[in-house]
Amino acid sequence: MTGAGLPRWAWLPFALAMALLVIPLAGLLARAPWARLGELLASDRSRDALLLSLATCAASTVICLILGVPTALVLARARGQWVAAARTLLTVPMVLPPVVAGLALLTTLGRRGLLGQPLAVLGVEIGFTTAAVVVAQTFVALPFLVVSLEGALRTAGTDMERAAARLGASPSYVLARVTVPLVAPAILSGTALSFARALGEFGATLTFAGSLQGVTRTLPLEIYLLRESDTDLALALAIVLLGVSALVVAAAARLGRTHG
Amino acid sequence: MGEAIRVRARHAARGLDVDVTVPEGSMLAVVGPNGAGKSSLLQLISGDLVPDDGEVTVHGRTLTGPDVHIPPHRRAVGYLEQRALLFPHLTVVDNVAFGLRARGRDRRAARARAAAELAAVGCADLAGSRPRELSGGQQQRVALARALATDPEVLLLDEPLAALDAGVAPELRRLLRTRLRGVTTVIATHDLLDVAALADRMVELTGGRVTAEGHVDDLCQRPASAFLAGFVGVNLLHGDTHGDARVWLAPTIAIAGAVDGDLPPGPARAVFAPAAVAVYRAATHGSPRNELPAVVVAVEDRWPVQRVTLAVAGQRIAADLTPASVRELALAPGDDVLAVVKATQVALHPG
Amino acid sequence: MATIGQRVGALVAVAALAGCGQPAQGDAPVVFAASSLSTVLPHLDDTARFSFDGSTGLLDQLRSGARADVFVSADHDTMLAAAEEGLLDGEPVMVATNRLVLVVPADNPASVTGFDGSLADTRLVVCAPEVPCGSGARRLAEAAGVRLDPVSEELKVTDVLGKVASGEADAGIVYATDAALASDAVTAMEIPGAAADPNTYWAGVVAQAPHPEGAEAFVAALAGPWQADLRAAGFGPPR
Numbered sequence: 001m002t003g004a005g006l007p008r009w010a011w012l013p014f015a016l017a018m019a020l021l022v023i024p025l026a027g028l029l030a031r032a033p034w035a036r037l038g039e040l041l042a043s044d045r046s047r048d049a050l051l052l053s054l055a056t057c058a059a060s061t062v063i064c065l066i067l068g069v070p071t072a073l074v075l076a077r078a079r080g081q082w083v084a085a086a087r088t089l090l091t092v093p094m095v096l097p098p099v100v101a102g103l104a105l106l107t108t109l110g111r112r113g114l115l116g117q118p119l120a121v122l123g124v125e126i127g128f129t130t131a132a133v134v135v136a137q138t139f140v141a142l143p144f145l146v147v148s149l150e151g152a153l154r155t156a157g158t159d160m161e162r163a164a165a166r167l168g169a170s171p172s173y174v175l176a177r178v179t180v181p182l183v184a185p186a187i188l189s190g191t192a193l194s195f196a197r198a199l200g201e202f203g204a205t206l207t208f209a210g211s212l213q214g215v216t217r218t219l220p221l222e223i224y225l226l227r228e229s230d231t232d233l234a235l236a237l238a239i240v241l242l243g244v245s246a247l248v249v250a251a252a253a254r255l256g257r258t259h260g
Numbered sequence: 261m262g263e264a265i266r267v268r269a270r271h272a273a274r275g276l277d278v279d280v281t282v283p284e285g286s287m288l289a290v291v292g293p294n295g296a297g298k299s300s301l302l303q304l305i306s307g308d309l310v311p312d313d314g315e316v317t318v319h320g321r322t323l324t325g326p327d328v329h330i331p332p333h334r335r336a337v338g339y340l341e342q343r344a345l346l347f348p349h350l351t352v353v354d355n356v357a358f359g360l361r362a363r364g365r366d367r368r369a370a371r372a373r374a375a376a377e378l379a380a381v382g383c384a385d386l387a388g389s390r391p392r393e394l395s396g397g398q399q400q401r402v403a404l405a406r407a408l409a410t411d412p413e414v415l416l417l418d419e420p421l422a423a424l425d426a427g428v429a430p431e432l433r434r435l436l437r438t439r440l441r442g443v444t445t446v447i448a449t450h451d452l453l454d455v456a457a458l459a460d461r462m463v464e465l466t467g468g469r470v471t472a473e474g475h476v477d478d479l480c481q482r483p484a485s486a487f488l489a490g491f492v493g494v495n496l497l498h499g500d501t502h503g504d505a506r507v508w509l510a511p512t513i514a515i516a517g518a519v520d521g522d523l524p525p526g527p528a529r530a531v532f533a534p535a536a537v538a539v540y541r542a543a544t545h546g547s548p549r550n551e552l553p554a555v556v557v558a559v560e561d562r563w564p565v566q567r568v569t570l571a572v573a574g575q576r577i578a579a580d581l582t583p584a585s586v587r588e589l590a591l592a593p594g595d596d597v598l599a600v601v602k603a604t605q606v607a608l609h610p611g
Numbered sequence: 612m613a614t615i616g617q618r619v620g621a622l623v624a625v626a627a628l629a630g631c632g633q634p635a636q637g638d639a640p641v642v643f644a645a646s647s648l649s650t651v652l653p654h655l656d657d658t659a660r661f662s663f664d665g666s667t668g669l670l671d672q673l674r675s676g677a678r679a680d681v682f683v684s685a686d687h688d689t690m691l692a693a694a695e696e697g698l699l700d701g702e703p704v705m706v707a708t709n710r711l712v713l714v715v716p717a718d719n720p721a722s723v724t725g726f727d728g729s730l731a732d733t734r735l736v737v738c739a740p741e742v743p744c745g746s747g748a749r750r751l752a753e754a755a756g757v758r759l760d761p762v763s764e765e766l767k768v769t770d771v772l773g774k775v776a777s778g779e780a781d782a783g784i785v786y787a788t789d790a791a792l793a794s795d796a797v798t799a800m801e802i803p804g805a806a807a808d809p810n811t812y813w814a815g816v817v818a819q820a821p822h823p824e825g826a827e828a829f830v831a832a833l834a835g836p837w838q839a840d841l842r843a844a845g846f847g848p849p850r
Contacts, residue, residue, distance in 0.1 A: 166339040210765070
């Protein structure tokens with residue numbers, strides 16, 4: 001049971017940690033209205049919340065990939081004092097309470113905000129739209145992708161890329177054919193993390209985007225609204241959220257293994 | 261034979277200041293202590309290093325100059341390092357085809373050429389394997405095929421055999437000799453065997469500067485620096501000669517030897533093998549030999565002989581003695597001894 | 612290794628510390644009250660320990676066994692549910708009313724003229740129907756024949772007020788007391804029928820309260836001496 005580097009006493013904190021994390025989930029599963037699950041989930045508001053969540057999370061995850069992979073490259077490979085500062089700035093949304101993130105977005109992109117005011121004059125208003133949900137999700141999820149990818153890039157080093165360049169590959173060709181395949185497992189796990197973070201996003205969405213069925217009321221918002229008035233439905237939706245998250249994490253782990 | 265490569269450049273941060281030429285179709289060996297600038301020189305040619313000033317020209321085309329620096333991926337320069345750096349996510353044949361695909365060739369043509377290159381290095385049967393399934397020697401063969409598949413104008417080798425097992429290196433060396441005939445190559449190496457087997461000309465770098473250059477035979481038989489002497493595995497003593505076949509190392513110490521050609525008065529070198537050195541505690545009499553006062557510096561355990569380092573007139577030489585002799589003489593660092601060398605076994609050269 | 616005596620001593624110390632975690636020293640009650648009372652109540656009683664939240668949220672906590680002395684809800688249905696589930700001691704009493712009003716930002720960017728057709732195509736924010744302020748708003752809209760097309764249904768009335776006060780929304784429906792709190796950032800307009808159908812505030816002593824005397828005193832004060840202060844804050848009288 002014990003091997004090198006695994007002291008016997010470590011099993012106790014391990015058991016406590018597993019209990020702390022697993023038992024509440026088990027409690028949730030136990031109290032769920034399994035018999036009525038189908039009927040509950042078929043309701044309009046369930047469907048709207050679920051589809052909205054999936055659609056917005058998919059959109060924000062795609063944006064995170066488009067912005068995040070090059071960002072991770074820059075942070076991992078650029079030289080200069082400013083890189084450390086940029087990295088710190090980027091990590092801030094990760095540790096910021098989501099409500100604060102929502103406030104930040106509101107004061108910047110809201111109708112009377114720094115950027116929002118000029119945008120409103122041009123007829124572009126982001127608040128209360130589905131786009132606002134995507135913005136809020138991207139804001140909180142992007143750092144997760146960048147941080148996990150940057151670590152992998154730094155570990156991988158640039159030797160392979162240098163060899164590829166010497167063979168005549170342009171920087172873009174190297175990125176697509178050498179760098180990305182080499183860090184594919186990290187990209188996949190980072191994407192899964194971002195997706196999961198976006199899926200669970202609540203505080204920023206509520207503050208910045210509002211809550212309207214089918215437009216901005218994502219799954220977490222729906223669950224929060226229903227937790228007192230219709231506990232059964234809230235539990236049913238919570239199970240769905242749990243299931244989707246578990247699926248995403250498992251899929252990412254599996255894909256990461258076959259690639260690596 | 262024209263000039264294939266010309267590097268005349270300076271890089272202050274790396275302490276580099278070189279002027280090196282490589283004739284077309286020949287192989288230049290670059291030797292020198294660690295940190296002397298061997299890799300930097302190669303990187304100047306490949307374009308990975310930008311000099312503070314100077315020029316790098318290949319086949320008359322300026323690759324690096326006052327207002328131009330062509331990046332590595334647009335130079336037709338092949339590179340082979342100690343590590344094969346094969347792409348783990350591609351099969352062997354796709355690895356070899358990589359350069360061609362990157363330059364726009366279609367998959368079929370690229371793979372066909374790759375297969376041919378693999379056959380030329382004896383790895384045709386490995387085409388479908390993954391790099392991690394290959395041994396070190398096989399990986400380097402594939403890396404060579406990959407570099408040659410793009411028909412580079414020039415090939416750069418940075419200690420390519422250094423990471424290979426002793427038994428594997430000789431076959432790789434033979435392969436390089438065959439495959440690279442007629443290809444303009446620069447090889448940085450620590451191994452005399454590479455130099456002897458592969459190179460035509462040789463350049464010694466010390467502290468970022470060229471301290472010796474010439475034909476391999478010349479420099480090896482008549483090493484001009486302590487490093488080269490050590491590299492080749494011979495002893496070297498500097499001194500002055502009055503024109504007789506003797507080199508004076510100190511006012512009272514001289515070493516006599518054989519002269520090949522002219523030995524004018526002035527600075528001169530004496531070269532002899534460690535095996536030619538005998539060590540005695542007291543003076544002996546016999547056929548004309550050199551008896552040089554020496555101090556034991558170190559005794560190294562080697563096999564089958566032990567290497568004894570001696571200080572003679574402020575310079576260092578090595579003597580290879582049998583373990584029995586070492587025990588008999590009871591040699592220890594600091595002992596005063598006599599280093600005895602037959603004059604017939606000492607070669608004297610000017611300079 | 613600790614002796615038996617040392618171990619017993621440690622257990623006693625832990626039990627005493629756990630005892631210290633009990634809420635409220637002396638007679639000061641623990642009061643669960645609706646959010647709209649969060650500004651006025653602490654002024655009236657600085658020894659009581661308050662927990663403010665939506666009425667249904669508080670009910671949920673009581674159901675789960677939270678230890679409180681007084682429950683003040685912002686609607687009748689919640690208090691009725693509490694009584695039916697045996698969470699109260701004795702009968703609850705109505706202590707105030709609160710009518711809904713329409714608020715717009717001080718500069719009225721959408722030129723809203725009142726609870727009428729001018730609300731169409733504005734960024735109107737209301738409470739979700741699951742929350743009392745939301746269901747009340749819908750009732751009033753139906754009665755007045757006004758169509759509500761909100762861009763967001765917030766989960767707390769304070770969020771509605773916040774969005775109007777910051778100018779993010781063009782109009783919102785909140786309580787008169789909320790409008791009074793933000794009087795420099797918003798302008799309040801009357802809603803027809805609101806005064807006749809206000810939210811009713813009820814106070815009750817919680818069953819098995821840890822501080823029953825303090826609880827009774829609090830509820831009595833709410834119904835009696837504190838009425839003037841409640842009026843000053845914008846609450847209506849109990850009917």
